[in-house]
Amino acid sequence: MKTLLILAYECAPYNRPGSTIGAQRPFQFAKQLPAFGWRTIVLCADFKDRYTLSEQKEWENSIESFVHDKVNLWNDVNETSLVIPLPSLQHADWIDKAWLQSVCTDERNGTFTARSGLVNTLKRKGASFLKIFKGDNSQSWQPVAYVAACQIFKDHKIDFILAEHGPDAGFFVARKLSRQFGIKWCVDFRDPVLRFHKSYSRCIVKYLYRSYLSSSSFIIAVHKAWARLDREDFKKESLVITNGFDPDEFDRVSKLESEEHNQALCLFYGGNINFEYQALTVLFKALALLNKDKKNIEFVYAGNAHRKVQELSELHGVQQCVTSLEMMPREKYLKLVLQADMLVILSFVDVNNRFFMHGLYPGKVFEYFGLRKPIICVPGDDGILDELLIEVGAGKSFKDPSVLSLYLSEMMACKQRGEVLPYNPSDKIEDYSRARQAQKLAECLNSYSVK
Numbered sequence: 218m219k220t221l222l223i224l225a226y227e228c229a230p231y232n233r234p235g236s237t238i239g240a241q242r243p244f245q246f247a248k249q250l251p252a253f254g255w256r257t258i259v260l261c262a263d264f265k266d267r268y269t270l271s272e273q274k275e276w277e278n279s280i281e282s283f284v285h286d287k288v289n290l291w292n293d294v295n296e297t298s299l300v301i302p303l304p305s306l307q308h309a310d311w312i313d314k315a316w317l318q319s320v321c322t323d324e325r326n327g328t329f330t331a332r333s334g335l336v337n338t339l340k341r342k343g344a345s346f347l348k349i350f351k352g353d354n355s356q357s358w359q360p361v362a363y364v365a366a367c368q369i370f371k372d373h374k375i376d377f378i379l380a381e382h383g384p385d386a387g388f389f390v391a392r393k394l395s396r397q398f399g400i401k402w403c404v405d406f407r408d409p410v411l412r413f414h415k416s417y418s419r420c421i422v423k424y425l426y427r428s429y430l431s432s433s434s435f436i437i438a439v440h441k442a443w444a445r446l447d448r449e450d451f452k453k454e455s456l457v458i459t460n461g462f463d464p465d466e467f468d469r470v471s472k473l474e475s476e477e478h479n480q481a482l483c484l485f486y487g488g489n490i491n492f493e494y495q496a497l498t499v500l501f502k503a504l505a506l507l508n509k510d511k512k513n514i515e516f517v518y519a520g521n522a523h524r525k526v527q528e529l530s531e532l533h534g535v536q537q538c539v540t541s542l543e544m545m546p547r548e549k550y551l552k553l554v555l556q557a558d559m560l561v562i563l564s565f566v567d568v569n570n571r572f573f574m575h576g577l578y579p580g581k582v583f584e585y586f587g588l589r590k591p592i593i594c595v596p597g598d599d600g601i602l603d604e605l606l607i608e609v610g611a612g613k614s615f616k617d618p619s620v621l622s623l624y625l626s627e628m629m630a631c632k633q634r635g636e637v638l639p640y641n642p643s644d645k646i647e648d649y650s651r652a653r654q655a656q657k658l659a660e661c662l663n664s665y666s667v668k
Contacts, residue, residue, distance in 0.1 A: 218297075219256070225260070228261035234264075234521075247298040250655050270304050270306045305355075313348070381405050403433055435665060458658055482512075485553065485556075515539070527539070560593070564603075610645075
């Protein structure tokens with residue numbers, strides 16, 4: 218069996234709270250790939266230990282010893298996958314230090330906001346530009362991951378390297394390791410590289426990454442629209458491996474003791490909301506129409522936008538049927554989802570933005586596939602998400618609140634009669650399991666490892 222090394226700054230269960238879906242991706246690759254001939258080692262950043270190592274101390278020896286013990290134990294018990302959480306330095310260099318000094322860090326969520334003041338603004342802008350060549354907020358993990366990887370190469374034969382991008386530390390480390398050890402590598406772009414760069418820097422980043430990626434075997438994108446852009450921007454073969462669902466995760470949670478379910482038709486949405494592109498307007502207007510008829514319907518939200526969702530529910534006059542909760546541990550979150558009758562997806566589209574003109578696949582849509590519950594998409598994207606829902610027959614899109622209110626009223630009547638809500642997905646839904654996507658990755662690795 219061959220071995221894949223995955224470099225993933227965010228990987229479950231050691232990720233920051235806001236990256237739950239993205240962090241599941243490398244974790245699930247590690248879980249599923251052994252069934253297709255690839256043992257997997259994942260190096261990730263432990264959220265609770267980020268920015269804790271002092272570069273003035275001899276941290277390399279402790280990292281080498283820690284990784285050595287982990288890998289040797291793994292080899293002894295002959296398990297198929299291993300996730301190694303690592304700390305990161307307080308800062309990687311003076312550029313990283315200047316950038317960190319110019320932002321406020323949310324210790325709870327691992328997010329950053331700009332500090333006020335002219336000096337901080339100038340420092341942040343200058344450091345941000347220089348970081349194009351050095352690495353983003355994950356830069357301080359690069360040296361630690363490199364030392365850890367070098368120790369792994371001493372203890373175990375590695376056949377291929379996969380770098381998770383977003384954040385980008387794994388990408389920089391993978392390139393360096395590939396040059397040093399002559400091992401093939403690829404990169405998994407969870408988001409387009411150029412998406413988060415200002416227009417003035419995109420040209421620089423495009424040609425810089427085109428050079429960086431010249432030594433890679435291929436690029437992975439999460440849907441076909443972004444794969445096409447990657448091929449266009451970086452002149453490198455880009456393959457599509459979507460996110461997916463893991464039935465085992467839901468089966469485990471479903472066996473937990475469940476709270477008594479009420480008689481209301483329960484709609485659920487969980488996770489982040491990008492209010493620049495996503496909106497609850499159609500849903501809340503539909504709920505407002507239903508409230509006039511005293512329909513027994515409730516909407517439950519859980520995530521970082523809970524305060525904003527509550528404000529919007531009050532604005533639309535539907536606060537009495539909306540429950541807005543903070544982000545919670547994943548098992549508690551999944552338990553809550555399992556109690557819902559229908560699942561809500563907010564589409565994400567901007568026809569004037571090359572990255573979103575065809576929409577995108579929210580990571581949770583695949584999680585919803587695995588839950589086997591009807592999906593309501595609002596307002597739809599007339600693009601790849603609507604196509605996906607039609608392909609698998611897992612849900613419907615609604616642009617008109619009145620049409621959605623009629624549909625929900627029918628579903629409420631169905632529940633009141635004690636009937637199972639209509640849900641008849643096609644066999645195509647199985648193509649989006651984590652196992653199937655891992656199989657696609659294994660086939661790519663097998664193909665390129667012999668070239």
